[in-house]
Amino acid sequence: MSEPIEVARHESSVLRISVRTAAIMLAFTLVFTAMMAGTYKATEPLVAASALAEKLRLIGEVLPPAMYDNELMADAITLPPQPGLGLDEESRLWRARKNGVPVALVLEAAARDGYSGRISMILAIDAQSRLLAVRVTAHKETPGLGDYIDPRKDRNKARPWITQFSNLGFDSVPRDKWRVKKDGGRFDQMSGATISARAVTNASGRALAWTQEHRDKLFALPANGRYEENKQ
Amino acid sequence: MSAYKEIAWNGLWKQNSILAQVLGLCPLLAVSSNLVNAVSLGLATIVVMMLSNFAISALRALIPYEIRIPVFILIIAALVTVVDLAFNAFLHDLYLVLGIFIPLIVTNCIVLARVEAFAAKNGLRAATLDGLMMGVGFVWVIALLGAVRELIGQGTLFSGIEMIFPTLSGIQVLPESYPGFLVAILPPGAFFVLGLLIAGRNWLDARANQRLREHRLHDQHPPASSVPA
Numbered sequence: 156m157s158e159p160i161e162v163a164r165h166e167s168s169v170l171r172i173s174v175r176t177a178a179i180m181l182a183f184t185l186v187f188t189a190m191m192a193g194t195y196k197a198t199e200p201l202v203a204a205s206a207l208a209e210k211l212r213l214i215g216e217v218l219p220p221a222m223y224d225n226e227l228m229a230d231a232i233t234l235p236p237q238p239g240l241g242l243d244e245e246s247r248l249w250r251a252r253k254n255g256v257p258v259a260l261v262l263e264a265a266a267r268d269g270y271s272g273r274i275s276m277i278l279a280i281d282a283q284s285r286l287l288a289v290r291v292t293a294h295k296e297t298p299g300l301g302d303y304i305d306p307r308k309d310r311n312k313a314r315p316w317i318t319q320f321s322n323l324g325f326d327s328v329p330r331d332k333w334r335v336k337k338d339g340g341r342f343d344q345m346s347g348a349t350i351s352a353r354a355v356t357n358a359s360g361r362a363l364a365w366t367q368e369h370r371d372k373l374f375a376l377p378a379n380g381r382y383e384e385n386k387q
Numbered sequence: 388m389s390a391y392k393e394i395a396w397n398g399l400w401k402q403n404s405i406l407a408q409v410l411g412l413c414p415l416l417a418v419s420s421n422l423v424n425a426v427s428l429g430l431a432t433i434v435v436m437m438l439s440n441f442a443i444s445a446l447r448a449l450i451p452y453e454i455r456i457p458v459f460i461l462i463i464a465a466l467v468t469v470v471d472l473a474f475n476a477f478l479h480d481l482y483l484v485l486g487i488f489i490p491l492i493v494t495n496c497i498v499l500a501r502v503e504a505f506a507a508k509n510g511l512r513a514a515t516l517d518g519l520m521m522g523v524g525f526v527w528v529i530a531l532l533g534a535v536r537e538l539i540g541q542g543t544l545f546s547g548i549e550m551i552f553p554t555l556s557g558i559q560v561l562p563e564s565y566p567g568f569l570v571a572i573l574p575p576g577a578f579f580v581l582g583l584l585i586a587g588r589n590w591l592d593a594r595a596n597q598r599l600r601e602h603r604l605h606d607q608h609p610p611a612s613s614v615p616a
Contacts (some may be wrong), residue, residue: 176451183450183458187465194469198476265444300569307550349571 214249214261217279217288223251223258232373234262234382239365241265241358248382250374257282257374260366263292266358270350271295274304278359284367285324289317289359294351301351316352319343320359325367333360391516398520404497404529405581406588411497415529418488420540423547425533426526428488428585433522435470435492439463440506440518447507459502467493481551497521528584535580540571 165201207228214227230250236243242265249261259281266274274294279287292303302308306315319342325333334340335353344352366373376382404410410491414432441460443450450458471489474482492498501521506514537543542561549556570576 171584176454179449179451180454180457183461187461191468194472198472201476201479202472205475297569297572300567300572308547343563 170300172235179322213277213290213292214279216290217277218251218259218261223253225250225252227251227261230378232376232379235382237365239368240362241267248373249279250378251279259287260370261371262362264358264362266354268350268357269294269296269354270301270348271297274351274354274358276358276362278362280363280370282370283324283326284363284370285322285326286359286363288321289355291317291355296351297348301348303345303348304351304355316343316345317355320356325363330360330364333357333363390513392515395520396516398517398522398524399527400524402521403528403588404500404521404522405525406585408497408500409585410500411495411525412581413494414488414491415495415525415532416489416574416581419529419533419536419577420572421546422530422533422544423538423551424488425529427503427551429487429490429522429526429529430527431470432492432495432498433519434527435463435467435489436498436518436522437515438470438518439498439502440514441511442466443502444509444511444514445507450507455507456499456503459499459507463498463502464493472491483550497525532577532580536571537574539568540569540576553566 211228218317227249230252232248232250234240234242234246234248236245240262242263248263251259251261252259253338259279261279262278264276264278266276272295273294275292276289277292281287294302295303296302296304303310303316306317308318309315328341332339332341333356335342335344335349335356337344337349338353340356342352342356344356362365373382398404400406402408405412405415411432414428418428439462443459446462467489471486474489475486501517505517509517534544537546538560540561542565544558544560545555546557571580
């Protein structure tokens, strides 16, 4: 007679321990999730401000602020994925104007054929379809070898490799010469790390061609609009 | 040896996280391609190890034995997230350099190992000191690894330091014409150099043990207890 009661007692104590352990786990999870959420909320404005400052700094590197007088961040367009820019996700494009006249486009582009995958860049292209400047924003090229595409890592501080594209368009460098010298083009590469240079060179050429084709339509769109390929 | 001295000695040499326990190789091998990156990751690791050891030691009475591992992981991940966000918000310039390394620290099992092996069983002061010393032990080895790889691979030291201190710049140790030795910078180089460092440590320890044994065999007087074993 006493056995079933013992078992029941044992079972209820197992249940009690399980519930207690689960409750403690839950309490820890709640406390530490709350801690993370609280920190996230508290730091969010500061983090967003520094991300914006970083973006403005990068844009400032490709497009000198003196060249335009509009509120660049407010004159943006959302682009659907553009294979011509190497992007398979949405991106942003900013339109610079001076006295209402289109001056330049700032856009993002990517090369898929870096030595270690994707190389992301930001470019400014002016109204005459000349590449004002290009900067690499993210890459995974080999440190000390292919990373000279980022001017901060380039050992030539006086004239970093990436600056050789500045102020060039297809009027001065024909489309079929917009390649590294190793491929019969006009642009230098570092020996031993041609793949990184080729990827950046070809991607900037593609972005330039894409912009030349879509420029007028892009400038005609209302601010904060969305660019659709099939619409005129 | 006092308890605190022993904690320090364990972290720096005897139980060194890399050379003796061979833990935390994922961030170690990924980031040690130059000295500045290596030290940056090491410093971030010290902060996280001290915080996590402190937190677990403080909460150890509340954590049931059966679920200690998930709770430890939860606490470490939460602390790393908080450190990451705080760095990003309040020390943004430093974050631009260290930021990519902070999430890597979660993959460093030395943090969990010290929490489980030490902090969960020891008082606040000892646990925090253990975190600090294990972290310092990690830093000096990863710094050595980074320096050797950078020197052999690129012929420089401290390249990239201008991203932390804009007034400084890297040192060209070998002549400009040094062609570089790519293998040292790529992942295999990390394994080679790490293997040599571990071999060097084993050799030093073996020699110390040998001497200790010779003393015991041939001397009438036993050696002083301060000889490290």
